[in-house]
Amino acid sequence: MTDADDETLDAAFLALAHPIRRSIIARLSRGPATVNELAEPFEMSKQAVSRHIQMLEAARLVTRSRDAQRRPVALDAAQLEKLTAWIDGYRLIHEQQFRQLDELLAQNNIEKDAEQ
Structure with a gap:
Protein backbone atom coordinates (compact mmCIF):
# COMPACT_ATOMS: atom_id res chain seq x y z
CA MET A 1 0.00 0.00 0.00
CA THR A 2 1.39 3.41 -0.94
CA ASP A 3 1.45 6.58 1.14
CA ALA A 4 -1.31 7.98 -1.10
CA ASP A 5 -3.44 4.91 -0.36
CA ASP A 6 -2.78 5.34 3.36
CA GLU A 7 -3.79 9.01 3.17
CA THR A 8 -6.97 8.09 1.31
CA LEU A 9 -7.84 5.45 3.92
CA ASP A 10 -7.08 7.87 6.75
CA ALA A 11 -9.32 10.54 5.24
CA ALA A 12 -12.13 8.08 4.59
CA PHE A 13 -12.09 6.57 8.07
CA LEU A 14 -11.84 10.01 9.66
CA ALA A 15 -14.84 11.13 7.63
CA LEU A 16 -16.79 8.02 8.61
CA ALA A 17 -15.96 8.47 12.29
CA HIS A 18 -18.76 11.01 12.73
CA PRO A 19 -22.34 9.70 13.10
CA ILE A 20 -23.86 12.48 10.99
CA ARG A 21 -21.52 11.72 8.10
CA ARG A 22 -22.37 8.02 8.39
CA SER A 23 -26.06 8.99 8.29
CA ILE A 24 -25.43 11.03 5.16
CA ILE A 25 -23.70 8.04 3.56
CA ALA A 26 -26.63 5.82 4.54
CA ARG A 27 -29.09 8.27 2.98
CA LEU A 28 -27.00 8.53 -0.20
CA SER A 29 -26.98 4.74 -0.50
CA ARG A 30 -30.61 5.12 -1.63
CA GLY A 31 -29.66 7.62 -4.33
CA PRO A 32 -28.35 11.14 -4.91
CA ALA A 33 -29.74 14.02 -2.86
CA THR A 34 -29.32 17.78 -2.53
CA VAL A 35 -27.86 19.46 0.55
CA ASN A 36 -31.38 20.57 1.50
CA GLU A 37 -32.63 16.98 1.32
CA LEU A 38 -29.66 15.73 3.31
CA ALA A 39 -30.11 18.43 5.95
CA GLU A 40 -33.81 17.65 6.62
CA PRO A 41 -33.39 15.02 9.36
CA PHE A 42 -30.79 17.00 11.31
CA GLU A 43 -31.32 19.83 13.73
CA MET A 44 -28.45 21.90 12.37
CA SER A 45 -27.90 24.52 9.76
CA LYS A 46 -27.53 23.68 6.10
CA GLN A 47 -24.06 25.20 6.33
CA ALA A 48 -23.09 22.66 9.01
CA VAL A 49 -24.42 19.80 6.88
CA SER A 50 -22.57 21.25 3.92
CA ARG A 51 -19.32 21.13 5.91
CA HIS A 52 -19.95 17.45 6.65
CA ILE A 53 -20.53 16.86 2.94
CA GLN A 54 -17.31 18.71 2.13
CA MET A 55 -15.40 16.37 4.42
CA LEU A 56 -16.98 13.34 2.74
CA GLU A 57 -16.12 14.88 -0.62
CA ALA A 58 -12.50 15.51 0.43
CA ALA A 59 -12.32 11.83 1.44
CA ARG A 60 -13.67 11.01 -2.05
CA LEU A 61 -16.63 9.14 -0.57
CA VAL A 62 -19.15 11.40 -2.32
CA THR A 63 -19.24 13.49 -5.45
CA ARG A 64 -21.23 16.54 -6.49
CA SER A 65 -22.54 17.16 -9.94
CA ARG A 66 -24.46 19.98 -11.54
CA ASP A 67 -28.00 19.48 -12.77
CA ALA A 68 -29.25 22.92 -13.87
CA GLN A 69 -29.80 24.77 -10.55
CA ARG A 70 -29.33 21.64 -8.45
CA ARG A 71 -26.03 20.25 -7.17
CA PRO A 72 -26.88 16.70 -6.17
CA VAL A 73 -24.52 14.74 -3.94
CA ALA A 74 -23.94 11.06 -4.74
CA TYR A 90 -7.87 -8.33 7.19
CA ARG A 91 -11.14 -10.14 7.81
CA LEU A 92 -10.03 -13.02 5.58
CA ILE A 93 -6.72 -13.32 7.44
CA HIS A 94 -8.51 -13.59 10.76
CA GLU A 95 -11.13 -16.00 9.43
CA GLN A 96 -8.34 -18.29 8.24
CA GLN A 97 -6.73 -18.14 11.68
CA PHE A 98 -10.05 -19.03 13.33
CA ARG A 99 -10.56 -21.95 10.91
CA GLN A 100 -7.10 -23.25 11.81
CA LEU A 101 -7.90 -22.92 15.51
CA ASP A 102 -11.21 -24.75 15.00
CA GLU A 103 -9.38 -27.57 13.22
CA LEU A 104 -6.83 -27.80 16.03
CA LEU A 105 -9.54 -27.90 18.68
CA ALA A 106 -11.49 -30.53 16.74
CA GLN A 107 -8.36 -32.66 16.39
CA ASN A 108 -7.68 -32.25 20.11
CA ASN A 109 -11.24 -33.41 20.92
CA ILE A 110 -10.84 -36.45 18.65
CA GLU A 111 -7.60 -37.39 20.42
CA LYS A 112 -9.23 -36.99 23.86
CA ASP A 113 -12.18 -39.14 22.80
CA ALA A 114 -9.77 -41.82 21.48
CA GLU A 115 -7.92 -41.89 24.84
CA GLN A 116 -11.11 -42.57 26.80
Missing part, protein backbone atom coordinates in the same frame (compact mmCIF):
# COMPACT_ATOMS: atom_id res chain seq x y z
CA LEU A 75 -21.95 8.20 -3.27
CA ASP A 76 -18.68 7.25 -4.91
CA ALA A 77 -19.26 3.51 -4.96
CA ALA A 78 -15.74 2.77 -6.23
CA GLN A 79 -14.17 4.47 -3.22
CA LEU A 80 -16.46 2.61 -0.82
CA GLU A 81 -15.49 -0.63 -2.57
CA LYS A 82 -11.81 0.15 -1.96
CA LEU A 83 -12.53 0.57 1.76
CA THR A 84 -14.45 -2.67 2.01
CA ALA A 85 -11.73 -4.50 0.04
CA TRP A 86 -9.12 -3.23 2.52
CA ILE A 87 -11.25 -4.36 5.47
CA ASP A 88 -12.01 -7.71 3.82
CA GLY A 89 -8.29 -8.39 3.43
Whole structure:
Protein backbone atom coordinates (compact mmCIF):
# COMPACT_ATOMS: atom_id res chain seq x y z
CA MET A 1 0.00 0.00 0.00
CA THR A 2 1.39 3.41 -0.94
CA ASP A 3 1.45 6.58 1.14
CA ALA A 4 -1.31 7.98 -1.10
CA ASP A 5 -3.44 4.91 -0.36
CA ASP A 6 -2.78 5.34 3.36
CA GLU A 7 -3.79 9.01 3.17
CA THR A 8 -6.97 8.09 1.31
CA LEU A 9 -7.84 5.45 3.92
CA ASP A 10 -7.08 7.87 6.75
CA ALA A 11 -9.32 10.54 5.24
CA ALA A 12 -12.13 8.08 4.59
CA PHE A 13 -12.09 6.57 8.07
CA LEU A 14 -11.84 10.01 9.66
CA ALA A 15 -14.84 11.13 7.63
CA LEU A 16 -16.79 8.02 8.61
CA ALA A 17 -15.96 8.47 12.29
CA HIS A 18 -18.76 11.01 12.73
CA PRO A 19 -22.34 9.70 13.10
CA ILE A 20 -23.86 12.48 10.99
CA ARG A 21 -21.52 11.72 8.10
CA ARG A 22 -22.37 8.02 8.39
CA SER A 23 -26.06 8.99 8.29
CA ILE A 24 -25.43 11.03 5.16
CA ILE A 25 -23.70 8.04 3.56
CA ALA A 26 -26.63 5.82 4.54
CA ARG A 27 -29.09 8.27 2.98
CA LEU A 28 -27.00 8.53 -0.20
CA SER A 29 -26.98 4.74 -0.50
CA ARG A 30 -30.61 5.12 -1.63
CA GLY A 31 -29.66 7.62 -4.33
CA PRO A 32 -28.35 11.14 -4.91
CA ALA A 33 -29.74 14.02 -2.86
CA THR A 34 -29.32 17.78 -2.53
CA VAL A 35 -27.86 19.46 0.55
CA ASN A 36 -31.38 20.57 1.50
CA GLU A 37 -32.63 16.98 1.32
CA LEU A 38 -29.66 15.73 3.31
CA ALA A 39 -30.11 18.43 5.95
CA GLU A 40 -33.81 17.65 6.62
CA PRO A 41 -33.39 15.02 9.36
CA PHE A 42 -30.79 17.00 11.31
CA GLU A 43 -31.32 19.83 13.73
CA MET A 44 -28.45 21.90 12.37
CA SER A 45 -27.90 24.52 9.76
CA LYS A 46 -27.53 23.68 6.10
CA GLN A 47 -24.06 25.20 6.33
CA ALA A 48 -23.09 22.66 9.01
CA VAL A 49 -24.42 19.80 6.88
CA SER A 50 -22.57 21.25 3.92
CA ARG A 51 -19.32 21.13 5.91
CA HIS A 52 -19.95 17.45 6.65
CA ILE A 53 -20.53 16.86 2.94
CA GLN A 54 -17.31 18.71 2.13
CA MET A 55 -15.40 16.37 4.42
CA LEU A 56 -16.98 13.34 2.74
CA GLU A 57 -16.12 14.88 -0.62
CA ALA A 58 -12.50 15.51 0.43
CA ALA A 59 -12.32 11.83 1.44
CA ARG A 60 -13.67 11.01 -2.05
CA LEU A 61 -16.63 9.14 -0.57
CA VAL A 62 -19.15 11.40 -2.32
CA THR A 63 -19.24 13.49 -5.45
CA ARG A 64 -21.23 16.54 -6.49
CA SER A 65 -22.54 17.16 -9.94
CA ARG A 66 -24.46 19.98 -11.54
CA ASP A 67 -28.00 19.48 -12.77
CA ALA A 68 -29.25 22.92 -13.87
CA GLN A 69 -29.80 24.77 -10.55
CA ARG A 70 -29.33 21.64 -8.45
CA ARG A 71 -26.03 20.25 -7.17
CA PRO A 72 -26.88 16.70 -6.17
CA VAL A 73 -24.52 14.74 -3.94
CA ALA A 74 -23.94 11.06 -4.74
CA LEU A 75 -21.95 8.20 -3.27
CA ASP A 76 -18.68 7.25 -4.91
CA ALA A 77 -19.26 3.51 -4.96
CA ALA A 78 -15.74 2.77 -6.23
CA GLN A 79 -14.17 4.47 -3.22
CA LEU A 80 -16.46 2.61 -0.82
CA GLU A 81 -15.49 -0.63 -2.57
CA LYS A 82 -11.81 0.15 -1.96
CA LEU A 83 -12.53 0.57 1.76
CA THR A 84 -14.45 -2.67 2.01
CA ALA A 85 -11.73 -4.50 0.04
CA TRP A 86 -9.12 -3.23 2.52
CA ILE A 87 -11.25 -4.36 5.47
CA ASP A 88 -12.01 -7.71 3.82
CA GLY A 89 -8.29 -8.39 3.43
CA TYR A 90 -7.87 -8.33 7.19
CA ARG A 91 -11.14 -10.14 7.81
CA LEU A 92 -10.03 -13.02 5.58
CA ILE A 93 -6.72 -13.32 7.44
CA HIS A 94 -8.51 -13.59 10.76
CA GLU A 95 -11.13 -16.00 9.43
CA GLN A 96 -8.34 -18.29 8.24
CA GLN A 97 -6.73 -18.14 11.68
CA PHE A 98 -10.05 -19.03 13.33
CA ARG A 99 -10.56 -21.95 10.91
CA GLN A 100 -7.10 -23.25 11.81
CA LEU A 101 -7.90 -22.92 15.51
CA ASP A 102 -11.21 -24.75 15.00
CA GLU A 103 -9.38 -27.57 13.22
CA LEU A 104 -6.83 -27.80 16.03
CA LEU A 105 -9.54 -27.90 18.68
CA ALA A 106 -11.49 -30.53 16.74
CA GLN A 107 -8.36 -32.66 16.39
CA ASN A 108 -7.68 -32.25 20.11
CA ASN A 109 -11.24 -33.41 20.92
CA ILE A 110 -10.84 -36.45 18.65
CA GLU A 111 -7.60 -37.39 20.42
CA LYS A 112 -9.23 -36.99 23.86
CA ASP A 113 -12.18 -39.14 22.80
CA ALA A 114 -9.77 -41.82 21.48
CA GLU A 115 -7.92 -41.89 24.84
CA GLN A 116 -11.11 -42.57 26.80
